[in-house]
Amino acid sequence: MQNTILLTKEKVLRDPIHNYIYLQHQVIVDLINTREFQRLRRIKQLGTTNLTFHGAEHSRFTHSVGVYEITRRICDLFLRNYPSKSPNDGLWNDDERLVALCAALLHDLGHGAYSHTFEHIFKTNHEEMTVAIITNPETQINQVLKNVAPDFPEKVASVITKTYPNPQVVQMISSQIDADRMDYLLRDSYFTGANYGTFDLTRILRVMRPDSKGIIFDINGMHAVEDYIVSRFQMYQQVYFHPVSRAMEVILDHLLSRAHHLFEDGKLNDPLSQQFLHPFFNGTFTLQNYLALDDGILNTCFELWRNHDDPVLSNLATRFLDRQPFKSVKTSMETQALLPELRQLVTDAGFDPLYYTAVNDSFDLPYDVYNPRKDKKPTQIRLRQKDGSTAELSQESALVKAITGRQSGDERFFFPKEMLAQNQNLDIFMPVYLEFAQHIKNDHIV
Structure with missing residues (x-):
């Protein structure tokens, strides 16, 4: 088929992380030009994080082509x-290249508007x-x-679901050190202006090799x-x-x-909400409804809701x-x-708790080891x-062993910043604010 052949002359995309992204197959060019892939330009990679790190305006599109490029480099090195010299020798069969490249390019295709927050609500x-x-x-x-x-299509989808029979292809896209994670760490570090996510990608690719597992x-x-693990x-x-990102x-x-609640009460009837959000609120959305949503559509809805009759919806949108x-x-x-007392003080101040x-918790395991009792068993980094012979990373690295299996992160209680205001217009509420602030100070939970 035409889509499987190499282009007569490769195309390139300029990229701030990888310099050039090389497009060598017609199928890759055609996939990028589809409406479903172009939609990823309209979904921010980091959701609300750009409200904390103002440079984080990059999209799922830029990340996806970056994952493709790292995967292409891995295939070239392999x-x-x-x-492969003979069947089942554990080496790289380049017949797997196209399915690996397509899966890498398309791995984030299904992200919705504002990504993980949208997933949680709907x-x-x-x-x-x-x-x-x-x-x-x-x-x-x-x-x-x-x-x-x-x-x-089913072959590419099986890489996403991790049921594809070749573990080399699956682990390129999804493991504890894969093209997806390597690109988003470098890309997010660059666009947020934080240097924490930098590591030696070239060196890691040089020491990667395929085997039967x-x-x-x-x-x-x-x-x-x-260095990658620490980054x-x-x-x-x-x-x-x-x-602050979590607060947003x-x-x-x-x-x-709140919009969902108002919909259930028949009080969210503006044309934009009816067209784009009602199918999600009533649970009847189709794939076409899903693909029609992006960050811009939601933001436009929010702009309309600024002037909604419901004061909570209007205030939250603002x-x-x-x-x-x-x-x-x-x-x-x-x-x-x-926490119950703090919530009551928020209520007494006039806010619906x-x-x-x-209460929001965010935890992550920097590195995880195999545990047969876990439902989701992590792919080990093997040396x-x-x-x-082979050894699991934490057996050889004292640094990684020190952080293996240890959750990092915290749990936080979120509340209106007005609760800590020094001067309130309504003197009747002053004791509420003072008591709230005193609890925060005395219990050292800031």
Whole structure:
């Protein structure tokens, strides 16, 4: 088929992370030009994080082509250094290249508007939506993939679901050190202006090699892998778990929840909400409804809701659009008992605690090891010794062993920043604010 052949002359995309992204197959060009893939330009990679790190305006589109480029480089290195000589020898069969490249390019195709917050409210799953877009015969993506082979969409989808029979291809896209994570760490670090996410990508790619169980790393590249693990840990602490970004996510979550409540009461009838959001509120949305939504559509709805008759919806929309984040305090086992009293004080000050308070926890494992009792078993980072034997990373690295299995992050209680205001117009509420502020100070949970 035409889509499987190499282009007569490769095309390139200029990229701030990888310099050039090389497009060599017609199918890749055709996939990028589909309406479903172009939609990713209108969805920010980091959701509300740009309200904390103002440079984080990059999109799911830029990340997706970056993951494709890293995967292409891996395929090139494997073909050059570890080409298969015989069936089942554990080396790289370059017949797998096209399915790997397509899966890498399309791995985030199903992300919705504002990504994870949207998933939480409307109970969607971006991986399931990715598979639906790839396998639905009505999508342009599916039609392009079928030009390769009738069963090719299902092959690409099986990489996303991790059921593809070749573990090398799956681990390129989804493992504890994969093209997806390597691109988003470098890209998010660059666009947020944080240097925590930098690591030696070139070195890591040089020490990667295929084997019968998937992908392995030469022991002499262990320090580059360590650097990657530490970079990921630091990015989660300093960027992904930033309390202001989480505060804006809480407002977004409550804003959509309030809109859902008003819909159920028959009080959300503006034409834009009817067209784009009602199918999600009543649970009847189609794939076409899902693909019609992006960050811009939601923001336009929020702009309309500024002037809604409902004061909670109007206020939350204004807070989100004008970047008025909630304040937050860390909580612990010792301070959990205080939260009901804090919520009551928020209520006494005139705020509905359902929409103006929240407990949000964000935790991540910098590195996880295999545990047979877990439902989701992580793919181990394996090191190849000079004698050909293998060892799991934390067995060889004292640095990684020190953070293996240890959750990082915190739990926070979010509340309106007015609760800490020094001067209130209504003197009757002054005791409420003072008591709230005193609790925050005395219990040291700021």
